[in-house]
Amino acid sequence: MHVRLYRRPREHILAGALSKGARLxxxxxxxxxxxxxxxxxxxxxxxxxxxxxxxxRTGVGxxxxxxxxxxxxxxxxxxxSDRPPARASQPAPPSPSPATLGKRGALMPALGQAExxxxxxxxxxxxxxxxxxxxxxxxxxxxxxxxxxxxxLSASPPEGLQVLRVQIAHHASLARGVRxxxxxxxxxxSTQQAIDTAxxxxxxxxxxAFIEDPCYPSALAALKAAGASVRxxxxxxxxxxxxxxxxxxxPGLVYVTPSxxxxxxxxxxxxxxxxxxxxxxxxxxYVLEDDYDSEFRHDGRPITALQGLDARGRVLYxxxxxxxxxxxxxxxxxxxxxxxxxxxxxxxxxIDGYSPPLxxxxxxxxxxxxxxxxxxxxxxxxxxxxxxAVVKAVGRHWGNAVHLGPASTGLHVVVRLPRGADxxxxxxxxxxxxxxxxLSRYYSRRRREAGLLIGYGTATVEExxxxxxRLASIVRS
Amino acid sequence: MHVRLYRRPREHILAGALSKGARLxxxxxxxxxxxxxxxxxxxxxxxxxxxxxxxxRTGVGxxxxxxxxxxxxxxxxxxxSDRPPARASQPAPPSPSPATLGKRGALMPALGQAExxxxxxxxxxxxxxxxxxxxxxxxxxxxxxxxxxxxxLSASPPEGLQVLRVQIAHHASLARGVRxxxxxxxxxxSTQQAIDTAxxxxxxxxxxAFIEDPCYPSALAALKAAGASVRxxxxxxxxxxxxxxxxxxxPGLVYVTPSxxxxxxxxxxxxxxxxxxxxxxxxxxYVLEDDYDSEFRHDGRPITALQGLDARGRVLYxxxxxxxxxxxxxxxxxxxxxxxxxxxxxxxxxIDGYSPPLxxxxxxxxxxxxxxxxxxxxxxxxxxxxxxAVVKAVGRHWGNAVHLGPASTGLHVVVRLPRGADxxxxxxxxxxxxxxxxLSRYYSRRRREAGLLIGYGTATVEExxxxxxRLASIVRS
Numbered sequence: 001m002h003v004r005l006y007r008r009p010r011e012h013i014l015a016g017a018l019s020k021g022a023r024l025x026x027x028x029x030x031x032x033x034x035x036x037x038x039x040x041x042x043x044x045x046x047x048x049x050x051x052x053x054x055x056x057r058t059g060v061g062x063x064x065x066x067x068x069x070x071x072x073x074x075x076x077x078x079x080x081s082d083r084p085p086a087r088a089s090q091p092a093p094p095s096p097s098p099a100t101l102g103k104r105g106a107l108m109p110a111l112g113q114a115e116x117x118x119x120x121x122x123x124x125x126x127x128x129x130x131x132x133x134x135x136x137x138x139x140x141x142x143x144x145x146x147x148x149x150x151x152x153l154s155a156s157p158p159e160g161l162q163v164l165r166v167q168i169a170h171h172a173s174l175a176r177g178v179r180x181x182x183x184x185x186x187x188x189x190s191t192q193q194a195i196d197t198a199x200x201x202x203x204x205x206x207x208x209a210f211i212e213d214p215c216y217p218s219a220l221a222a223l224k225a226a227g228a229s230v231r232x233x234x235x236x237x238x239x240x241x242x243x244x245x246x247x248x249x250x251p252g253l254v255y256v257t258p259s260x261x262x263x264x265x266x267x268x269x270x271x272x273x274x275x276x277x278x279x280x281x282x283x284x285x286y287v288l289e290d291d292y293d294s295e296f297r298h299d300g301r302p303i304t305a306l307q308g309l310d311a312r313g314r315v316l317y318x319x320x321x322x323x324x325x326x327x328x329x330x331x332x333x334x335x336x337x338x339x340x341x342x343x344x345x346x347x348x349x350x351i352d353g354y355s356p357p358l359x360x361x362x363x364x365x366x367x368x369x370x371x372x373x374x375x376x377x378x379x380x381x382x383x384x385x386x387x388x389a390v391v392k393a394v395g396r397h398w399g400n401a402v403h404l405g406p407a408s409t410g411l412h413v414v415v416r417l418p419r420g421a422d423x424x425x426x427x428x429x430x431x432x433x434x435x436x437x438x439l440s441r442y443y444s445r446r447r448r449e450a451g452l453l454i455g456y457g458t459a460t461v462e463e464x465x466x467x468x469x470r471l472a473s474i475v476r477s
Numbered sequence: 478m479h480v481r482l483y484r485r486p487r488e489h490i491l492a493g494a495l496s497k498g499a500r501l502x503x504x505x506x507x508x509x510x511x512x513x514x515x516x517x518x519x520x521x522x523x524x525x526x527x528x529x530x531x532x533x534r535t536g537v538g539x540x541x542x543x544x545x546x547x548x549x550x551x552x553x554x555x556x557x558s559d560r561p562p563a564r565a566s567q568p569a570p571p572s573p574s575p576a577t578l579g580k581r582g583a584l585m586p587a588l589g590q591a592e593x594x595x596x597x598x599x600x601x602x603x604x605x606x607x608x609x610x611x612x613x614x615x616x617x618x619x620x621x622x623x624x625x626x627x628x629x630l631s632a633s634p635p636e637g638l639q640v641l642r643v644q645i646a647h648h649a650s651l652a653r654g655v656r657x658x659x660x661x662x663x664x665x666x667s668t669q670q671a672i673d674t675a676x677x678x679x680x681x682x683x684x685x686a687f688i689e690d691p692c693y694p695s696a697l698a699a700l701k702a703a704g705a706s707v708r709x710x711x712x713x714x715x716x717x718x719x720x721x722x723x724x725x726x727x728p729g730l731v732y733v734t735p736s737x738x739x740x741x742x743x744x745x746x747x748x749x750x751x752x753x754x755x756x757x758x759x760x761x762x763y764v765l766e767d768d769y770d771s772e773f774r775h776d777g778r779p780i781t782a783l784q785g786l787d788a789r790g791r792v793l794y795x796x797x798x799x800x801x802x803x804x805x806x807x808x809x810x811x812x813x814x815x816x817x818x819x820x821x822x823x824x825x826x827x828i829d830g831y832s833p834p835l836x837x838x839x840x841x842x843x844x845x846x847x848x849x850x851x852x853x854x855x856x857x858x859x860x861x862x863x864x865x866a867v868v869k870a871v872g873r874h875w876g877n878a879v880h881l882g883p884a885s886t887g888l889h890v891v892v893r894l895p896r897g898a899d900x901x902x903x904x905x906x907x908x909x910x911x912x913x914x915x916l917s918r919y920y921s922r923r924r925r926e927a928g929l930l931i932g933y934g935t936a937t938v939e940e941x942x943x944x945x946x947r948l949a950s951i952v953r954s
Contacts, residue, residue, distance in 0.1 A: 014751075014786065047778045052747030065747075100728065100761060101820055105678035112635075112823025138622045145615045155804040158589075189666070193829035201582035205682075221827045251577065270529030270542075274491075284577060301524045309491070327632045330833040343578055346589025350698045352670035356807040356833065 005030075005044035013053050013064055024054065024062040104227060111221035131378045132326065136371055137362070144361045156357040158348035159341070160187025160333075164360045167367040168319070168333050175295060177304025178317055178335055186334045186344050187355050191292060194318045194334040195219050199226035199253065201340075201347055202286055208252035212240045214442035214449075216262045219255050219290065228253070232444045235261055239268025242276040251284035258306045259294035263442050263453050264414055265406035273306050280314040287315045293410040295324050295376060298384045300408065313337035321363065323411075323457075324376065331355060331363055383411060386456040389464040397472035402451075411457035414439055417475070421450040429474060433463030436471070482507075482521035490530050490541055501531065501539040581704060588698035608855045609803065613848055614839070621838045633834040635825035636818070637664025637810075641837045644844040645796070645810050652772060654781025655794055655812055663811045663821050664832050668769060671795045671811040672696050676703035676730065678817075678824055679763055685729035689717045691919035691926075693739045696732050696767065705730070709921045712738055716745025719753040728761035735783045736771035740919050740930050741891055742883035750783050757791040764792045770887040772801050772853060775861045777885065790814035798840065800888075800934075801853065808832060808840055860888060863933040866941040874949035879928075888934035891916055894952070898927040906951060910940030913948070 012018040024030075027045055031038040045062055048054040056062045101109070159165070165185040172178035172185075188194045195218070203209055205227030211220055213232030223230050233240045233254075240256050254276065258268035268276075280287050289306045297303075307317040320332035336344055348354065366372050390413055394404050398415065405414035416439070417423055423438035435458065439451030452471070456464055489495040501507075504522055508515040522539055525531040533539045578586070636642070642662040649655035649662075665671045672695070680686055682704030688697055690709030700707050710717045710731075717733050731753065735745035745753075757764050766783045774780070784794040797809035813821055825831065843849050867890055871881050875892065882891035893916070894900055900915035912935065916928030929948070933941055 014788075050778045051780055100679075100763075101817075102677075102679050102681040102684065104681055105820070105824070108678060108827055109820040109823035112826035134623075138619060141622055142615060142619045145618055146611075189829045189833075192827065196828050200579075201585060202577075202579050204579040204581055207579065218827065225824075225827050286577075301520075301527045303528055311491075328834045330830070340578075343582070343586040346586035347582070349589035350585055350669065350695065350702050351673050352666045352829070353807070356836065357805045359833065 005041060006047050009048060010051075010053055018064050020064050020066045022064045023060075024064070026061050104225070107227075108221075108225050111224055131375070131382060133371060133375060137366065140362045140365050141358075144365065145358060156354050156360075157345070158354045159183075159345040160185065160355060161357055161360040161364060163364040163368070167364050169335075171367065171372075172305075172317070172319060172333075172335060175302065176291060176317075176319070177308035179308050179310075180317075180335045181338065184335050184338050184341050186336065186341065186348070187360060188332050188334055188348075189330045189352075189355055190322055190332050191290060191318050191320045192218055192222065193351075194316075194332055195255065195288065195290070196222040196225070197344065197347055197351060198286075198288055198316055198334070199223050199228065200351075201343060202253050203228045208249050208285075210245060210252070210254040212256060212261060213444050214263055214439065215255070215444070216257065216290065216292075217442065220444070223253070223255065235264055235266070237266055239266055239272050240276075242272045242279065245276070245279045247279070247282075249283050249285065253286050253288055254280065255288045255290065256306070257290050257292065259291050259303055260409040262290070262292065263412070263439065265408075265410070265412075267303050267406070267409070268306070273309055277306070277310055277312070277314060281312045285314070288318065289315055290318045292318070292320055293323055296380055296383050296411060297409050298380075298387050298407070307335065313339065316340070324379070325363075329359060329363070331359060383456070385461055386411075386459060386464060387413070389461040390454060390456055390468065393465050393468035394472075397469045398475070401472075401475070405451075412453050412455040415452045415454060417450040417452065419450060421475075423450040423452055426452060426471070426475065429471065431467045431471070433459035434467050482518060483524050486525060487528075487530055495541050497541050497543045499541045500537075501541070503538050581702070584704075585698075585702050588701055608852065608859060610848060610852060614843065617839045617842050618835075621842065622835060633831050633837075634822070635831045636660075636822040637662065637832060638834055638837040638841060640841040640845075644841050646812075648844065648849075649782075649794070649796060649810075649812060652779065653768060653794075653796070654785035656785050656787075657794075657812045658815065661812050661815050661818050663813065663818065663825070664837060665809050665811055665825075666807045666829075666832055667799055667809050668767060668795050668797045669695055669699065670828075671793075671809055672732070672765065672767070673699040673702070674821065674824055674828060675763075675765055675793055675811070676700050676705065677828075678820060679730050680705045685726050685762075687722060687729070687731040689733060689738060690921045691740055691916065692732070692921070693734065693767065693769075694919065697921070700730070700732065712741055712743070714743055716743055716749050717753075719749045719756065722753070722756045724756075724759075726760050726762065730763050730765055731757065732765045732767065733783070734767050734769065736768050736780055737886040739767070739769065740889070740916065742885075742887065742889075744780050744883070744886070745783070750786055753783070754787055754789070754791060758789045762791070765795065766792055767795045769795070769797055770800055773857055773860050773888060774886050775857075775864050775884070784812065790816065793817070801856070802840075806836060806840070808836060860933070862938055863936060863941060864890070866938040867931060867933055867945065870942050870945035871949075874946045875952070878949075878952070882928075889930050889932040892929045892931060894927040894929065896927060898952075900927040900929055903929060903948070903952065906948065908944045908948070910936035911944050 009018060009024065024045070025033070027038055027041040031041045045054065045056070049056055053065060054062050055065050162182065164187055165182040168185045168187070169180050169182040172180060188197065199209070199222050203223070203226045207228050209223045209226075209228035209230045210233050211223060211230060212235050214235065215232070220230065233242070233244055235241065239258060239261055245254070256268070256276070258273060260267065276287060279285070287306065291305055294302060305317055307315040314337070316337070317335040318332065319335070321329055322332055334344065387407055391404065391407055394402065394415060403416040405416065407413045423440050427436050427438040429436070435455035437453045439453060440448040443449070454468070486495060486501065501522070502510070504515055504518040508518045522531065522533070526533055526539075529542060531539050532542050639659065641664055642659040645662045645664070646657050646659040649657060665674065676686070676699050680700070680703045684705050686700040686703075686705035686707045687710050688700060688707060689712050691712065692709070697707065710719070710721055712718065716735060716738055722731070733745070733753070735750060737744065753764060756762070764783065768782055771779060782794055784792040791814070793814070794812040795809065796812070798806055799809055811821065864884055868881065868884055871879065871892060880893040882893065884890045900917050904913050904915040906913070912932035914930040916930060917925040920926070931945070
């Protein structure tokens with residue numbers, strides 16, 4: 001009732017139906033007429049006064065203010081004053097078309113949308129290792145939340161909690177051969193934030209950016225959103241073909257996945273790596289190394305990161321916990337040449353401030369106590385068994401009809417189909433446990449290979465065997 | 478030992494000290510010479526082979542690969558091969574100067590840095606209501622973490638969890654008079670992310686943006702980082718002087734704090750609000766309404782949000798839980814005209830993906846169960862007492878020497894000092910409980926008022942009394 005008494009006159013005033021200076025009935029009279037408490041009416045009137053719609057003068061009573069006349073009232077037809085306030089949320093005002101976005105802005109929705117439609121987002125490549133120690137994690141979570149209370153939950157540094165940066169530097173150094181000090185480590189929310197921030201800081205509209213083709217579509221989207229002039233680098237068995245980089249390029253950015261090319265799966269050779277670093281140094285460009293899943297190396301020793309070869313501070317290294325642990329964690333990291341660390345921390349203040357400190361503290365403790373390393377060992381064991389199952393199932397059910405790409409690292413493989421095969425249609429088949437996506441969707445150039453990405457990060461060995469058999473029989477028929 | 482056996486030759490090869498084709502001693506011989514296990518040597522050699530530095534041929538043994546010759550080796554002087562691997566993190570490579578940032582990027586560090594140095598960041602204005610129900614919050618946290626396990630911790634939508642969007646729409650509608658449906662609500666990490674994202678989507682380099690002067694410095698930084706042509710709007714007792722907006726402006730963005738001008742504290746009058754909305758509609762501009770703390774209204778009824786007056790879909794409304802609850806939560810929201818919702822969700826995919834689902838679920842539950850509303854009531858009570866203490870202490874100790882700004886809302890007040898007073902020096906005095914900042918720092922124009930922002934979001938009534946007495950005596954002397 002209060003809402004009706006307040007909202008109606010307000011809308012009528014805005015719509016011009018109640019003219020300036022018009023007197024409202026006295027609270028006493030209105031209360032009597034409506035058979036409601038006078039307090040209710042008084043409350044509604046008081047609110048109208050507070051908000052500047054109505055003025056009260058002793059002896060005169062309540063009246064619509066004069067000063068509204070300074071501005072043109074809204075057209076009455078837009079105010080839906082007769083609509084009953086049936087639900088908690090009031091009806092939304094009409095909306096403009098998205099055409100009113102900025103030029104740069106208009107690019108982003110299209111890019112984000114394309115990515116989501118092609119089903120190539122991170123969702124499809126989530127991990128769900130059966131052995132993740134949820135109990136232990138949640139115990140640490142409760143403990144950190146209790147122990148630290150308000151202190152940990154208050155503002156924290158844009159570059160990340162120091163305890164976590166130290167753990168990350170240690171891990172990246174030991175596990176990936178990255179050469180860094182903790183103060184080069186920036187904690188971010190996701191690989192995506194790392195790429196987007198690097199693109200904003202290092203690229204300008206029209207500056208050259210290079211990316212593998214085929215590639216990780218969200219990385220491509222971030223480079224395009226920065227306004228860069230993006231060119232694809234073909235990929236062969238030795239990784240991105242770095243000698244296609246133009247020798248006379250202006251300074252720019254090269255995004256690569258040298259440890260495990262996404263999506264094809266090969267490792268970039270040493271010669272290519274050195275050629276890439278040389279080129280970056282010569283042209284004054286930076287290399288963005290996305291090392292998204294090489295903690296899961298199934299055969300042989302892990303290949304050290306490209307960053308570890310870089311003697312000239314040209315490489316920005318990205319690692320993520322959203323893939324090794326769980327996507328909802330939202331913690332990843334960027335390791336930058338030390339001359340850039342301050343710039344990135346400052347940019348982070350403007351972009352969104354900082355990552356939530358509580359999960360950072362939990363993760364630091366999870367790492368420091370050795371739980372992280374022992375979980376990694378176990379997960380590696382599990383995913384290797386899955387990988388073995390994929391390789392076996394493809395060999396048994398698909399035989400020579402397809403070509404299986406490199407399978408020594410990570411959580412997915414690529415099965416190449418004969419050129420011309422409709423991989424988009426094939427990937428629409430519902431599958432259980434595993435995830436599938438059409439290889440052709442990852443290419444930018446017209447000449448696309450057909451194939452199927454098979455993700456086993458959320459599958460059991462049984463599901464792998466069953467589903468690949470089913471897929472093979474679909475392809476045959 | 479393995480590391481030394483692997484790292485030394487690797488660095489020598491890279492430095493060119495070990496030439497292509499050079500034979501390495503056999504593993505058996507080297508193991509004997511060094512008096513170590515042959516397995517250790519084999520492991521190191523195997524890694525060198527894996528990474529492409531060394532090749533092994535039966536009958537020939539291990540030798541440096543030939544293909545390194547394709548690229549020029551790094552200069553030997555850069556490789557610090559003699560440095561002992563004494564610490565876990567390897568020494569960082571030398572770094573380039575930050576001058577290699579993009580033009581747009583070079584702007585961001587300066588902006589972020591300026592903000593942090595002026596001590597006007599969110600840190601100084603944190604809340605720490607003594608009554609926050611940590612136990613209850615942590616119980617919900619443990620429960621949600623346990624209950625949902627992997628499901629909740631996997632990827633989630635860029636626009637936020639639906640349960641939370643419904644709660645936010647409900648809260649914004651009831652408490653702030655915002656007119657919206659849940660699908661207009663976008664969960665973000667912080668007010669800062671909301672402003673930055675809106676600026677990226679709606680502004681282009683050179684487009685006009687308007688902001689109050691004095692203003693919230695991080696908002697100014699985000700508008701500048703978007704490359705906008707930013708102009709200040711003076712502020713008087715009726716709020717931002719909206720009739721200074723040029724009638725013939727190209728479409729752009731206006732950032733305002735109409736419920737509680739930051740930092741001065743006044744509420745924008747109805748006439749100004751209507752004039753602003755009219756202007757936005759006429760020029761095709763958007764209004765970014767930052768409603769950062771008006772849940773804490775101490776006197777009279779809350780003034781409804783500007784968004785609630787908007788019949789033409791020109792207002793984007795920002796609310797935050799980082800201030801009402803605790804900064805480390807990292808959850809805020811943007812309520813946009815429905816035609817823009819999809820664009821913002823798509824942009825979020827590119828920017829960083831999505832906010833962590835676990836705290837979203839906890840907050841939704843905290844709100845749905847009524848804990849949020851009852852905490853708000855209690856916090857309002859507490860902060861009103863603090864506000865009263867500030868007003869009383871300023872009156873008692875400072876008297877007529879200063880002018881106290883509006884104090885009806887929020888968690889800080891402004892004490893105006895005589896023009897020419899050195900508020901920057903004054904604000905350097907260490908204080909306990911309360912936070913202080915120089916008003917002049919919040920101005921962009923040359924003509925700056927002197928004053929002191931006094932934040933009481935983390936203070937007790939006793940601290941307020943003591944510290945303000947101390948400050949007053951410093952100013953007198």
